[in-house]
Amino acid sequence: xxxxxxxAWVAVAVLVCLPAWAADAPVPVRIRVLQGFRQxxxxxxxxxxxxxxxxxxxxxxxxxxxxxxxxSMVPKKPVxxxxxxxxxxSVTLVEARQGAATFEVSAPxxxxxxxxTVPPGKRIVQQVxxxxxxxxxxxxxxxxx
Amino acid sequence: xxxxxxxxxLGSLPGELDPTEAALLGAHLATCEPCRARLADIEALSxxxxxxxxxxxxxxxxxxxADGVMARIPASAWQGAPAGPLERLRAFLRRHRVLAAASxxxxxxxxxxxxxxxxxxxxxxxSELSVEVTSEDLAAIVLDTSDGPVxxxxxxxxxx
Numbered sequence: 001x002x003x004x005x006x007x008a009w010v011a012v013a014v015l016v017c018l019p020a021w022a023a024d025a026p027v028p029v030r031i032r033v034l035q036g037f038r039q040x041x042x043x044x045x046x047x048x049x050x051x052x053x054x055x056x057x058x059x060x061x062x063x064x065x066x067x068x069x070x071x072s073m074v075p076k077k078p079v080x081x082x083x084x085x086x087x088x089x090s091v092t093l094v095e096a097r098q099g100a101a102t103f104e105v106s107a108p109x110x111x112x113x114x115x116x117t118v119p120p121g122k123r124i125v126q127q128v129x130x131x132x133x134x135x136x137x138x139x140x141x142x143x144x145x
Numbered sequence: 146x147x148x149x150x151x152x153x154x155l156g157s158l159p160g161e162l163d164p165t166e167a168a169l170l171g172a173h174l175a176t177c178e179p180c181r182a183r184l185a186d187i188e189a190l191s192x193x194x195x196x197x198x199x200x201x202x203x204x205x206x207x208x209x210x211a212d213g214v215m216a217r218i219p220a221s222a223w224q225g226a227p228a229g230p231l232e233r234l235r236a237f238l239r240r241h242r243v244l245a246a247a248s249x250x251x252x253x254x255x256x257x258x259x260x261x262x263x264x265x266x267x268x269x270x271x272s273e274l275s276v277e278v279t280s281e282d283l284a285a286i287v288l289d290t291s292d293g294p295v296x297x298x299x300x301x302x303x304x305x
Binding site for chain 2: 009050051053054055057058086102110111112113114115116117118119121124125126127130131136142
């Protein structure tokens, strides 16, 4: 009888604490730094094939990956992403719930700040620098690695 | 108060009379010698009876009686005798294990149902694409693709 009560109250405690724990649990996030060019031979490198749908929607025709990082992000803790051209981008996981993630991206280079909520499996592609000489820097952010 | 009225009150035990009766009886006894004598007889008699009963009780071994009563109580009842509300509740739950388990699991199931309901309906959590972009100098363009949003900044000519 005592074990029944104990199991029941443990279940209650777990169920009550689970949402709060899940909300603050680290989330694996894959961040890539890309450079897009308006000129050149059109194409997407093999390593960026998963981005083809989004990259081909822009006016940039040639793409190169300049960096990548796997971050274990917790809400409200910003991660700084350095850009090869100088400067950095701040990426903050605002919250992650039910697979959807909300990110804030602050790009001083383009004086742009965004707050984007993406459903599970979706990815953010954001231009983080003003275009110079026909090219611009981008970051891609995807929760879940 | 007359003697006929005082007589029934003479055998009263201390505290048995209300203040008015006690005052009237006291006033009557102060002036009535026969009633004082009768009161003295009653007190003497009650003392004799009291002492006699006490002596008789002292001669009897009542431990046999107590042991007999205790022996007639079943051992099972004695072991499960509830000592208080909590013990009675425990005894009740021991007799109704299914009910106890159900009542214990009820809040857990309710919490689970609420958790699953919130998870299924979305609750306050984000489930749809939401984009807010602010740019100081450049125009921001958001392209909604099947793989996710593409956020561009510039003069607005980048999109296809």
